[in-house]
Amino acid sequence: MPPLLKCHPGIGPAVTGVALVAKDNFSARYDLDRKAGTFSRPSHALAGQSYKDRILVLDQAKGGVATAWMLHEMAARNVAPLALVLNRVNPILAQGAALAGMTMVDRFESDVTDLIRTGDTVRVDPAAGTVEIVKRDNG
């Protein structure tokens, strides 16, 4: 039986994809090259990596309000994460996910960045408030 992580009910449709995990925070304005679809902030743990179609697993939302529009803009160009999975988000990420129709969940029973590893295939179900690790990455 694959591990099933419980979280607070979230926003957006259920999706399955490959995780990109870091013990770092998230802001679309502060951290991303949104044209290239990569993390651009030099000090970010995922600097240089592509987030396109990945399930991002990070710690907290940070910084300003721009992310509320930016997720919608990123999704419209199809250069966006498939889902956002965080320990704790702020209102801006929730508002941005709602406008963009992007899958997002938070509030797990323990630190989600310890529970999921980069490369794992996970299924995020916001309505149920669950994240299932479908396949562990053994590479």
Add this chain to the structure above:
Amino acid sequence: MQLNDEERAMLAGEYGEARRWAIEHQIQVGDFFDAADFVPVSQAHIMADTESLGEAGVAFLERLAALPESERRVRVPTITDPRGLDFAVYKRLGQTDAMAALEARAIAAFRAFGVLMTDTCINYQTILPPVRGEHLAMGDTGVVIYSNSVFGARSNFEGGPSALAAGLTGRTPRYGYHLDAARRPTHRFRVTAAPRDLSEWGALGGIVGRECGSYWTVPLVEGIETPPGSDALKHFGAAMASYGSVALFHMSGVTPEPAECAAAAAAIGRAEIDAFLASYEAKGDKVDVVVFAAPQLSLIEMAEVAEALDGRHVHADTTLLVATSPEIKSAADRMGLTARIEASGAMVAAGICFYQSYAGELAAANGWTRLLTNSAKLTNIIGGYGYKPTLASLARCVDSAVAGRIV
């Protein structure tokens, strides 16, 4: 969420598609944060620079703005945060006609909603300061933290879509900083060295913000013996909100809400402030652009910049940009401050705030890398756009702009 009759009618579309979208969006967010119901708000403030909106965001606004007038007009006074472009200076800055065209479309849409285009992140200094206990839907982190902390008003971070929704419905989901329980301090700091200028107030805010590190933390700051003044608290709060996503602080003897915290106090002194500044230091480097913004400058800051630049010339290989609100720009024009600043070769822009103005494209168009500013908030944001930022006092920023390198 518990809905009243009017809210149910909005959700059913009886007040038109704009209000139906708005309340549906707000219910999604409210449910996510376990809001019990809605709370009426007296003002909304929309962050909607076109770099964030993109074509998709502008098209979204235009769709709602095309609805019949009775369906699209905001219900409470709704104002705007800085926009992406100042039509008077965009060509000099290296912004494009395509950016200006997108900006014009966004402005036309907001006017159709009945939004007042204030284009400012210092509305608490220049438009209509909040009062204690007033529920608001403010759309700029610096505005939220100042309104909550210094005035004792009540707002969450309301991103552009949610602030527009609040304007259309006249309410917002009751969660977070609308509730007494969320406003109690969770962290305690003791400041042992008073900041000496605005850049150090920003550094102090940045240090507190980094330590807190979450929207759901509330610091209590002790040890500030002299009331800092509005511009100092503006930079302090804006930096804290930027570095930590913090939306409320209490400052003993200064802010209005009683606050007690049993947690052990973390000390912040001269060594911590100096180390923060040193982490961005680049003495001797060529400086490409010097920016006074983030937040926009008050009239008093405009006068200080004019004073520091009098009789001097910005180096030919350096750009000095000052960003303020349209109201303050008019006052600065009338008082001769704009002319004094621009006589040095510096540029004064109104209604923008630099980092919301296509900062990445500006860097590419002008060949900018090294940025110098007295705003800790800007120092924090701008790294993601490819800049190398340095934080220094206003006087040192001006001296460096004149020298063309960081002195």
